[in-house]
Amino acid sequence: MWSTDTILVAAAALGASWLRMGIALVISALFSLAVGIAGGTSRKAEKIIVPVLDILQSIPILGFFPLALYGFYSISPVIGAEIASIFLIFTSQAWNMTFAVYESTRVIGLDLLESARSMRLGYLDRLRYIYIPASLPRLLQNLQPSWSNGIFFLVGSEILTFGSIDVNLFGLGSVVAQFVETGDTFGITVTLSMLVAASIATNFFVFLPLAGLSGTRRGKETHLARTTFPAVFERASKILTSGFGLKHVVRLEHPNIELQRAIAGITKKVSLPWSLLRGLIFFSLLAIFSTAVISRGGDILNVMTNLYHAFLRLGPINIAEATVYSLIRVGISLAISIGWSIPLALLIFRTSTASAAVTTAMQVASSIPVTILYPVISAWLPAVVEVKAILMILMATQWYVFFQVLGSLRNIPQDELEIVDIYRLRFVDKLRYLYFWRLLPALITGCVVAAGGAWNALVVAERIVIGNIREEVPTPGLGKLLSVYVERGDLPVVVIILLVMSSVVVGLNRGLWKRLYDLVVLRLKAEDGGGHGAG
Amino acid sequence: MAEGTALDDVKSRRISEAILTAREIYHRYKTKKGGEIEVIHNISLDIRYGEFLGIVGSSGSGKTTLLKILAGLIKPTSGVVYYKNKPLDGPTPAISLVFQNPALFPWLTVLDNVMLALKSFDRLSKEEMIERCRSYLDMVGLSGFELAYPNELSGGMKQRAVLARALVTNPDILLMDEPFSNVDPLTAVSLRREVDLMRLSETIPPSSVVLVSHNVEEIVELSDRVIVLTSRPARIAAELDIPLPRPRDKRSPEFYDFVDKIFTLMS
Numbered sequence: 001m002w003s004t005d006t007i008l009v010a011a012a013a014l015g016a017s018w019l020r021m022g023i024a025l026v027i028s029a030l031f032s033l034a035v036g037i038a039g040g041t042s043r044k045a046e047k048i049i050v051p052v053l054d055i056l057q058s059i060p061i062l063g064f065f066p067l068a069l070y071g072f073y074s075i076s077p078v079i080g081a082e083i084a085s086i087f088l089i090f091t092s093q094a095w096n097m098t099f100a101v102y103e104s105t106r107v108i109g110l111d112l113l114e115s116a117r118s119m120r121l122g123y124l125d126r127l128r129y130i131y132i133p134a135s136l137p138r139l140l141q142n143l144q145p146s147w148s149n150g151i152f153f154l155v156g157s158e159i160l161t162f163g164s165i166d167v168n169l170f171g172l173g174s175v176v177a178q179f180v181e182t183g184d185t186f187g188i189t190v191t192l193s194m195l196v197a198a199s200i201a202t203n204f205f206v207f208l209p210l211a212g213l214s215g216t217r218r219g220k221e222t223h224l225a226r227t228t229f230p231a232v233f234e235r236a237s238k239i240l241t242s243g244f245g246l247k248h249v250v251r252l253e254h255p256n257i258e259l260q261r262a263i264a265g266i267t268k269k270v271s272l273p274w275s276l277l278r279g280l281i282f283f284s285l286l287a288i289f290s291t292a293v294i295s296r297g298g299d300i301l302n303v304m305t306n307l308y309h310a311f312l313r314l315g316p317i318n319i320a321e322a323t324v325y326s327l328i329r330v331g332i333s334l335a336i337s338i339g340w341s342i343p344l345a346l347l348i349f350r351t352s353t354a355s356a357a358v359t360t361a362m363q364v365a366s367s368i369p370v371t372i373l374y375p376v377i378s379a380w381l382p383a384v385v386e387v388k389a390i391l392m393i394l395m396a397t398q399w400y401v402f403f404q405v406l407g408s409l410r411n412i413p414q415d416e417l418e419i420v421d422i423y424r425l426r427f428v429d430k431l432r433y434l435y436f437w438r439l440l441p442a443l444i445t446g447c448v449v450a451a452g453g454a455w456n457a458l459v460v461a462e463r464i465v466i467g468n469i470r471e472e473v474p475t476p477g478l479g480k481l482l483s484v485y486v487e488r489g490d491l492p493v494v495v496i497i498l499l500v501m502s503s504v505v506v507g508l509n510r511g512l513w514k515r516l517y518d519l520v521v522l523r524l525k526a527e528d529g530g531g532h533g534a535g
Numbered sequence: 536m537a538e539g540t541a542l543d544d545v546k547s548r549r550i551s552e553a554i555l556t557a558r559e560i561y562h563r564y565k566t567k568k569g570g571e572i573e574v575i576h577n578i579s580l581d582i583r584y585g586e587f588l589g590i591v592g593s594s595g596s597g598k599t600t601l602l603k604i605l606a607g608l609i610k611p612t613s614g615v616v617y618y619k620n621k622p623l624d625g626p627t628p629a630i631s632l633v634f635q636n637p638a639l640f641p642w643l644t645v646l647d648n649v650m651l652a653l654k655s656f657d658r659l660s661k662e663e664m665i666e667r668c669r670s671y672l673d674m675v676g677l678s679g680f681e682l683a684y685p686n687e688l689s690g691g692m693k694q695r696a697v698l699a700r701a702l703v704t705n706p707d708i709l710l711m712d713e714p715f716s717n718v719d720p721l722t723a724v725s726l727r728r729e730v731d732l733m734r735l736s737e738t739i740p741p742s743s744v745v746l747v748s749h750n751v752e753e754i755v756e757l758s759d760r761v762i763v764l765t766s767r768p769a770r771i772a773a774e775l776d777i778p779l780p781r782p783r784d785k786r787s788p789e790f791y792d793f794v795d796k797i798f799t800l801m802s
Contacts, residue, residue, distance in 0.1 A: 413638065415634050415636060415638030416638055416640065418603075418608050418626075418632070418634075418638075419638055419651070420651075421608060421625075421626045422606065422608070422626040422628070422630075422631070422632055423626075423628060423651060423652045423653075423654060423655055423704070424626060424627075424628065424655040425651070425654050425655060426654070426655065429651075429654050429655075433640065433643065433647075433651055433654075434640065437640070437642045523642060
């Protein structure tokens with residue numbers, strides 16, 4: 001039924017959630033600048049920061065629950081719950097930004113640094129005139145993917161259950177769940193319409209103009225020199241006052257590609273055995289530490305026994321089974337993403353208007369948080385939970401593949417297109433001799449990101465818990481396992497699952513994707529490591 | 536028809552008849568702010584059978600755009616290009632183009648790159664294609680490099696491979712866009728000489744060559760006739776014949792008279 005109260009509640013919930021997201025994003029940006037610049041400008045810091053980032057980015061948001069709850073909530077349940085929630089959103093936003101800043105500062109030309117030295121610029125001046133301006137372009141482009149990622153896990157950050165601790169913060173997730181529970185169709189409609197409108201508006205009026213500020217993505221030195229603070233704000237105000245012309249949007253590639261660059265960048269820096277070993281050490285320490293916290297002291301032997309028992313509780317066969325099923329789900333989602341992305345991209349890439357229109361439409365589609373919509377659309381989706389799970393994964397990841405492929409095709413040098421046109425090659429030949437080669441590296445990087453995203457999305461897709469809605473796939477899965485044990489509050493088991501999951505992600509990145517990529521680039525014989533394609 | 540008559544036919548047509556004709560070409564680009572920039576303003580020109588036409592203009596004068604219009608790659612805002620008196624409505628293998636940058640596909644061998652040009656010739660068997668490509672690679676001095684990848688070649692060799700690719704289809708017209716500007720000066724000298732020699736041989740296509748360049752000496756060295764373009768928008772500023780004997784001596788006073796003349800016309 002129509003009610004002003006409902007509208008107010010929905011608006012308030014939207015405001016609360018957006019505020020949390022905004023605060024988390026600002027913290028993420030500051031964090032990324034601090035940590036990224038430290039890693040990019042100091043060799044010593046780099047040695048610690050890069051491997052830690054490598055592990056952190058492979059942990060799904062649920063993995064941060066214990067830390068959030070023990071670190072913040074148990075100190076003060078009132079403010080602590082709020083801080084815990086913002087912290088969790090932060091963990092889904094910060095890594096790609098941090099890596100973008102790290103890479104941007106890492107590639108600053110030596111001549112620039114040396115001239116700064118000869119001018120005897122202090123650290124603050126270097127920060128202001130060199131490091132921050134150098135980081136800004138990619139930092140700005142990373143705001144949007146970070147926001148999208150955060151919104152995907154928003155529900156999970158506002159409604160926390162860990163053992164006996166139950167946090168249910170006022171926000172979009174809890175309000176929608178409540179409306180669904182009471183069967184308030186009007187409330188659901190209003191809240192979701194507001195959510196979709198706000199998502200689109202935020203995307204178009206905040207992030208795309210901001211990303212547009214950074215100009216060309218390839219711009220390095222010349223660009224860097226010009227990106228000073230006054231210039232950025234001047235251009236910002238210009239764009240913001242000129243009615244957010246759509247033309248700014250049209251020229252943009254999807255910023256999610258930034259996420260891929262970040263992860264691909266990490267992949268290049270760390271070798272596989274070291275990554276796995278570091279992961280093992282990291283998680284073992286975490287496990288010992290957290291178990292020690294729970295048992296309030298107790299001796300180490302006790303802690304180790306606890307972990308061992310946790311491993312037994314879980315059972316190695318269960319873990320293996322869950323891993324295989326999750327792998328299959330990720331694989332299917334990837335196959336579907338590739339299946340529609342390549343034909344569609346091939347169809348539209350040579351017409352600028354079609355590319356722009358489709359890109360814009362997809363930006364809208366990808367900015368709608370499917371996890372919050374879930375209680376409502378769940379009824380319309382096929383009743384098979386397995387299918388729903390795949391759909392959830394797709395909604396979180398398929399865009400990466402498409403935008404990557406489209407981007408690579410759009411980046412094909414004009415000369416090459418003209419050559420295949422002049423010799424009037426048939427479509428099949430164009431595909432075979434040109435398009436295929438140009439899209440291959442991008443396809444692989446797209447898959448890396450999509451697969452990484454898929455592993456994260458598993459914790460939401462394989463087992464959905466929103467208010468009273470509880471749906472889980474009938475077959476095993478790592479995400480489901482993690483979700484169950486987080487809810488039970490069984491910390492040692494959670495840590496073990498995290499270790500497995502993180503190792504699988506890291507192992508796939510290095511063992512499969514990186515090898516594929518190197519193989520392709522080698523075959524391409526491209527001078528700059530597939531620069532055209534991977535761009 | 537006997538061979539002799541055909542040749543005579545070609546020679547008699549040389550003087551007057553046009554193989555490619557551009558009539559009242561205008562071209563404008565839309566800028567991002569919604570305005571328009573005119574790059575070509577009312578250009579009409581004829582490319583005659585068997586001639587070497589030089590088009591010279593300063594950088595950014597729209598030379599490349601004009602060449603792509605002549606190749607059928609860009610549709611002009613208004614105006615028509617006729618190839619053998621028929622309107623040209625897209626790229627055709629009869630008109631080949633050599634770009635400023637040697638656009639070879641890095642993942643294909645030199646031979647495969649050249650073969651690409653023959654892909655739409657259904658009537659050739661694979662063996663015939665390979666045979667023909669090899670002979671053209673041989674002609675440009677690349678025999679032995681058939682299975683090399685472009686990145687293993689020097690800049691000059693890449694440009695030779697591009698030349699082979701442009702010629703292997705037996706085009707009537709060869710359009711060249713600053714083909715010597717990205718190779719070192721010494722290589723450029725030898726490439727120019729080869730293009731000049733190739734033109735003297737009756738058996739090798741193409742019948743006509745158009746060279747676009749901002750290098751005035753290069754234009755005077757190679758062209759039978761020169762069209763001088765103004766800066767943006769490009770208009771035809773002047774047209775002159777260069778009746779000097781070949782090979783041309785770059786140090787002769789006559790040669791420099793032409794160079795000076797064209798420089799004056801350009802400014």
